[in-house]
Amino acid sequence: MSDAWRIVEDDLSGAAIRALLEQHFAGMLANSPAESCHFLDFDGLRAGEVTFWSIHRGDELAGCGALKMLDARHGEIKSMRTHDAFLRQGVAARMLVHIVAEARSRGLDRLSLETGSGPAFEPALALYARHGFEECEPFADYKPDPFSRFMTRSLQV
Template sequence: MAGTPGGTILIGRDTPEREDVQQLLDEHLADMYATSPPESVHALDPAALAGPGISFWTAREDSQLLGCAALKRLAPGDAEIKSMRTANAARGRGVASALLRHLLAEARHSGYRRLFLETGSQAFFAPARRLYARHGFTDCPPFAGYEPDPNSVFMTLQLDAG
């Protein structure tokens, strides 16, 4: 939960198959394809995000969807952050930071020791890279079947027990 000028952001488990979430994920995928070549787009569609081994959360204020994020289990102790997205109307309100803090807490609670993520190398993704770096993520080699790609930045975070 995070306080904002407009109210309180509540983060909870959700399904990517809800209509408003699907719309947000469609916007996410459209941005990914608009900024990266198709072979460099690694975002998951709603059906994949509802699959086994993936935990999915949304951030809402009252019933308004502000953002979403997911954790995908990679191996014992390792997970990948997927589909971090803030709704355009909610940008600049701390939604992404609140979601990321929530993911970090959930990852620790679930026994993960390392988190990974892939994001774009283009200027469009610079705010995301800065957010992850502020929370301790550092660049790493490709992981979990990803290949080196000039359009991708791979990052990792070693989690403490706290």
């Protein structure tokens, strides 16, 4: 078995990815009120404007992430999640680098995200900040919410 990392476009049909996403949904709902949770469900992740990837080490699912096209120049990061067995092994950073590269290859000027606030979200906020994301006002259809944090970064060189 290889220990190499690989990122693949995923159709969400596998039991492992579905279980990881169920855990993601439950985690969001456990740390924020339902009306402040903006995760995409399975149908939302299959929408035409969304590309969903899973990241694997060898044969094991390590995490996932998605890119939602808001318009021809602006994308949104969605559904970033690391499997518990792979925490603090660089999974999220690898996925984030992949999504940023994909957004650039599509000619996007900007990449934004919404995540939660509070202690459970501090590791994610720190990761995004390390990768050049800065706090911003709500974008797209989001509204100000004390349980949401909004971040963005320019992709122009």
